[in-house]
Amino acid sequence: MSINEISSRVENDRVLILERIFDAPRDLVFNMFKDPEHLKHWWGPNGWELPVCHIDFRPGGIWHFCMKCMDKNQGEFYGMESWGKVVYKDIIEPETIVYTDYFSDAEGNINQDMPSTxxxxxxxxxxxxxxxxxxxxxxxxxxxxxxxxxxMLQGITETWNRLEDRMNEIK
Structure with missing residues (x-):
């Protein structure tokens, strides 16, 4: 696998594993996932911004966020909001972050009609x-x-490309 390339595979029909190598030190990459000031610059696919990003980065803590499409060229998606809620289970800095990812509403209520991860x-x-x-x-x-x-695969590819761009801006 080369830098910027995402490798993906499915295990047991319900586990998706994505891998990518970033040309940045581990501490920096880890910090990109915990600092709201960094997340606001890269989280989400192209044309989407993160106008709401509240993080309590600790086991049992919550990250509540809103992605909003700001790209008029995305047609019907323009102006759309997608709310999410993450509940952190385990954090070993700078090695591992374990969490449950939910779709939610603006108040943080979990959308039971959408799958959690x-x-x-x-x-x-x-x-x-x-x-x-x-x-x-x-x-x-x-x-x-x-x-x-x-x-989702296109979205994560664009998101991780934006992550790479953000790290290049600050390192």
Missing amino acids: EVTLEFIDTDGKTKLVNRAEYVSAEALKSVMDMG
Whole structure:
């Protein structure tokens, strides 16, 4: 796998594993996932911003956020808001972040009609670069298929490209 390339595979019909190597030290990559001032600059696909980003970065803490489409060229998506809520389960700095990811509303109420995801992010030091491994376990094969059909792989690719750009700006 080369830098900027995402490798993906599915295990057990409901676990999606994404990997990418970033040309940045592990501490910096990890910090990008915990600092709201960094997240606001890169979280979400192209054309989407993060106007709301409240983080309590600790086990049991919550990250409540809103992604909003600001790109008029995205047609019907322009102006759309997508709210999310993360509940952190385990954090080992700068190695691992484990959380449950939910769709929510602006008040933080979990949307029971959308699948939640158990996510483990691993940050692996590889000679000054960082291999990021995102392991997302869905409640069912159908839940995984539904997020894939929503364009999740393209979205994460664009998001991680924006992460790379943000790190290049500040390092």
